[in-house]
Amino acid sequence: MNLDDRQRRMLFGGLVVVLAAIGVYLTVAPSGHDDDAKPRPTVSPTPTGPASPPPGISGTVGSGPFDIYRLLPFSQQEFGTAADVAQRFVAAYGTYRYDEPADAYLRRLSGLVTDDLGNQLRQGAASPGLQQERTAHKVVATSGATLDRISDIGDNSLIFLVTAKQEVTRDGHTARPSQQYAVTVSRDGDALRVYAFEPAGTGQQGDTG
Numbered sequence: 001m002n003l004d005d006r007q008r009r010m011l012f013g014g015l016v017v018v019l020a021a022i023g024v025y026l027t028v029a030p031s032g033h034d035d036d037a038k039p040r041p042t043v044s045p046t047p048t049g050p051a052s053p054p055p056g057i058s059g060t061v062g063s064g065p066f067d068i069y070r071l072l073p074f075s076q077q078e079f080g081t082a083a084d085v086a087q088r089f090v091a092a093y094g095t096y097r098y099d100e101p102a103d104a105y106l107r108r109l110s111g112l113v114t115d116d117l118g119n120q121l122r123q124g125a126a127s128p129g130l131q132q133e134r135t136a137h138k139v140v141a142t143s144g145a146t147l148d149r150i151s152d153i154g155d156n157s158l159i160f161l162v163t164a165k166q167e168v169t170r171d172g173h174t175a176r177p178s179q180q181y182a183v184t185v186s187r188d189g190d191a192l193r194v195y196a197f198e199p200a201g202t203g204q205q206g207d208t209g
Contacts (some may be wrong), residue, residue: 011091051073073155082185082192085112086160087145089194090181093121094143094164113194114186141168148180150201157186161200 008109069076077131096105096135104123110118124130133139143166163180179199186195 051098072153074153074158077156077193081161085192085194086158086162086183086185087147088112089162089197090145090162090183093141093197094145094151094166094179095142096134098131098138102131111193114188117194117196137170138172139168139170141166143167144171151182157184157195159184 024196057066072079074082083124089109092112095108102122105125106118106122109121113121143164146163146165148161150158151161160183161180161184163178165178166176168175170178180201181197182200183197184195185192188195
């Protein structure tokens with residue numbers, strides 16, 4: 001279509017009016033989907049340590065290395081702390097001597113165990129029969145401990161298999177017995193402490209909830 005200058009000016013003016021009207025309408029007209037149209041702010045999560053249950057992995061993992069601790073309820077540091085507590089507890093539990101007061105023995109264990117377990121150990125260490133037996137035979141025991149493996153992982157507890165390797169002198173004779181324990185380390189406030197232990201294979205304490 002061929003337009004002269006006057007017709008082109010009229011057409012251009014009309015387009016300007018139409019576009020201006022559309023712009024005014026879009027500016028003042030209410031929208032029924034206002035929430036959907038507005039971009040939502042992205043909130044960066046505050047690093048608070050591993051969640052319980054863990055956050056998981058939503059993306060593709062593939063066959064390469066990945067952060068396994070995102071699938072576990074304990075961080076790498078917590079695993080290390082719990083393992084250290086379990087090992088030191090077993091070594092301290094198996095180290096005693098006949099002429100040592102029970103309070104001194106219990107002080108070595110106090111920072112490693114929960115209050116409930118500490119009370120149980122106190123009752124056992126203060127037993128007159130135990131003290132008399134050790135004194136009569138001049139029993140002296142020292143112990144090391146070997147971490148064997150993790151037996152179970154719960155939301156709030158870890159069970160380690162730990163082998164105690166003692167050197168026990170009794171009536172002047174020395175023996176070197178060993179015993180594997182299932183040691184349950186649980187969250188206790190802001191700390192990780194031994195919640196329960198028993199000879200391995202006799203049943204293990206579950207998650208402490």
